[in-house]
Amino acid sequence: MFRSILLLALQVAATSASTVVYNWNIEWATAAPDGFHRPVISVNGQWPCPAIEVNIGSRVILNVVNRLQNETTAVHFHGLFQTGSSQMDGPARVAQCPISPGSSFTYNFTINQPGTYWYHAHIGAQYIDGFRGPIIRVLTVEDWYHEQAPLLLEYYQSPLNEDLHGGAEPVPNATLINGAQNIQFPITPGRTYLFRIINIGSFAAQFVQFEEHDMTIVEMDGVYTKPYKVSQLFLTAAQRYTVLVKAKPTNSRNFAIVVSMPLGMFAPSVIPSKLNNNATAYLVYDNAKSLPEPFMMTYQDSAPDDLVFAPYDPQPLLDPVTVPITFTISFGPNNQNQNRAYFNNISFTPQKVPTLYTALSAPPDIVNDPKIYGPNSNPYVLPYGAIVQLTVINTDSGPHPFHLHSHDFQVLARSPPGVDGTTLVIPSSFPGGAPMRRDTILIYGGGAAILRFKVDNPGISLFHCHIEWHVEAGLTATFIEAPTQLQQLGLVIPRNHKETCYKLGIPMSGNAAGNTDDWTDLRGANTEPPLQNWGALVMRPRKRQLARRHF
Ligand SMILES: [Cu+2]
Numbered sequence: 001m002f003r004s005i006l007l008l009a010l011q012v013a014a015t016s017a018s019t020v021v022y023n024w025n026i027e028w029a030t031a032a033p034d035g036f037h038r039p040v041i042s043v044n045g046q047w048p049c050p051a052i053e054v055n056i057g058s059r060v061i062l063n064v065v066n067r068l069q070n071e072t073t074a075v076h077f078h079g080l081f082q083t084g085s086s087q088m089d090g091p092a093r094v095a096q097c098p099i100s101p102g103s104s105f106t107y108n109f110t111i112n113q114p115g116t117y118w119y120h121a122h123i124g125a126q127y128i129d130g131f132r133g134p135i136i137r138v139l140t141v142e143d144w145y146h147e148q149a150p151l152l153l154e155y156y157q158s159p160l161n162e163d164l165h166g167g168a169e170p171v172p173n174a175t176l177i178n179g180a181q182n183i184q185f186p187i188t189p190g191r192t193y194l195f196r197i198i199n200i201g202s203f204a205a206q207f208v209q210f211e212e213h214d215m216t217i218v219e220m221d222g223v224y225t226k227p228y229k230v231s232q233l234f235l236t237a238a239q240r241y242t243v244l245v246k247a248k249p250t251n252s253r254n255f256a257i258v259v260s261m262p263l264g265m266f267a268p269s270v271i272p273s274k275l276n277n278n279a280t281a282y283l284v285y286d287n288a289k290s291l292p293e294p295f296m297m298t299y300q301d302s303a304p305d306d307l308v309f310a311p312y313d314p315q316p317l318l319d320p321v322t323v324p325i326t327f328t329i330s331f332g333p334n335n336q337n338q339n340r341a342y343f344n345n346i347s348f349t350p351q352k353v354p355t356l357y358t359a360l361s362a363p364p365d366i367v368n369d370p371k372i373y374g375p376n377s378n379p380y381v382l383p384y385g386a387i388v389q390l391t392v393i394n395t396d397s398g399p400h401p402f403h404l405h406s407h408d409f410q411v412l413a414r415s416p417p418g419v420d421g422t423t424l425v426i427p428s429s430f431p432g433g434a435p436m437r438r439d440t441i442l443i444y445g446g447g448a449a450i451l452r453f454k455v456d457n458p459g460i461s462l463f464h465c466h467i468e469w470h471v472e473a474g475l476t477a478t479f480i481e482a483p484t485q486l487q488q489l490g491l492v493i494p495r496n497h498k499e500t501c502y503k504l505g506i507p508m509s510g511n512a513a514g515n516t517d518d519w520t521d522l523r524g525a526n527t528e529p530p531l532q533n534w535g536a537l538v539m540r541p542r543k544r545q546l547a548r549r550h551f
Helices: 150-158 159-165 355-361 468-472 482-488 495-504
Strands: 019-031 038-043 057-066 075-078 105-110 117-121 132-135 139-144 174-177 183-186 192-199 205-210 215-220 222-231 233-235 241-245 255-260 278-284 321-335 339-343 379-382 389-395 400-406 408-412 437-438 440-443 450-452 458-463 477-479
Touching: 019 339, 075 105, 105 495, 132 139, 132 389, 139 205, 150 159, 174 255, 174 278, 183 241, 192 233, 215 437, 233 241, 321 379, 355 477, 355 482, 408 440, 440 450, 458 468, 477 482
Parallel strands: 019 057, 139 192, 183 278, 321 389, 379 477
Antiparallel strands: 019 038, 057 105, 075 117, 117 132, 139 174, 192 241, 205 233, 205 255, 215 222, 215 241, 255 278, 321 339, 389 450, 400 440, 400 458, 408 437, 408 450, 458 477
16 A cells, blocks of 8 residues: 655656566455455555556566466556557557466556556456556545456446346445555645545546645646646546645644545446445544544535646647547447447447557558458547547536547537537637646536547557446547558567467457458458457356346
């Protein structure tokens, strides 16, 4: 567990071109962060999983050995652009093959962005079972389930769930702070503390409030901002903030930190009877004094509105738009009666050949044809240098946090909660003087947002909802970014990356269907999700086990 307060004074701007090697055995352990014992996915037996802590300029070599025995794995580094290293981005079946039990896999990349990031499994809802952690020491907040992800996922995507619960998502059982509850942070009066706060959860948004202490926001999602004082923070899954907290001048008493999941995102019919949606931690000024009772948090609706934050390094509006894309988000049962999620009526299904390998192996004269990536990868080929405008229209009644790999994006406009998004227009000026930027944005139910980014990072960049259930339900689009330039980069696919594919019999060349003779022949490409989705499990259970205890 992290006692992770960093004194601002210790934030020395250190740069070094060092190489940091991590050797991680991914293995099962048991933990009871909220008193309930359950299997968790650990790093070298350690859970919560350790932080990756590196200075800017450092090279990270992360040697992963999958010792889970019953599940495959893959790791994504959320917020890192992986410029020139798309093969290290991590999404299984997109940038790599799943790592089989017993296999090794090396991620090797340079950190060239300051800020707050995190890592998580990017395969089959696996990060719900605990394989997630910070890149830098932080205060993490997260939702927590008592049931294991494969069981929950299989039930979530089953026709039975559609019939009984309208396809509702499994609801977490608890909220955690730094993978625990009742953590204590020792505080010295008069000092200013820097907290990097990450929502590493898989579904719920979290409100964070320090009793009688304001927070001054200075960074969000890797984008440093002009200081902005708030009394309460709101983080969707995957969002990050760095805040400064000024300690009181005296140690007259101790204070509570309360973290709370709003219940509005959960379907009432499947909320567990013993849901604990609050967690408490403490600012301890004086060990001899008692700890306060946690205060009742009153949610400041969508507090604060992140569109008002001003980047510390304002960048001019990306203009003119050369590739406008409109995504209409919807949910509904497919013809197998599974509750699926759609961008423009297309539900994402992983293809036979990982998309990066299709892009690397395609003949140059066809690599820019989106068809070769398979219609159900929801492919968009973006030419180098393009200015892309994403207009995302959420026709669902619930809010969704959308994340773009390999970039941050400019947020030009977003409709407020409860406002019809179809009339959204780009304002003539921005509250912060320049468009706000981040890599994960909440789009309210029935609302919309307009985002822009520049195609300057050849590789495969996913755009998806960061609610892990919705990833599995297909709420993902694939940007094939500058494939001609990508081929010219000469990416080296390491031997152990190839071996993971050989082991699973996954082809590393060809179109989405694995066809290398006729690249326009997509027969055999994956178009439907499996009727039973057991996530990262290698062997499906003999008998179908429904996660009925949870529902
Ligand atoms: Cu979603």
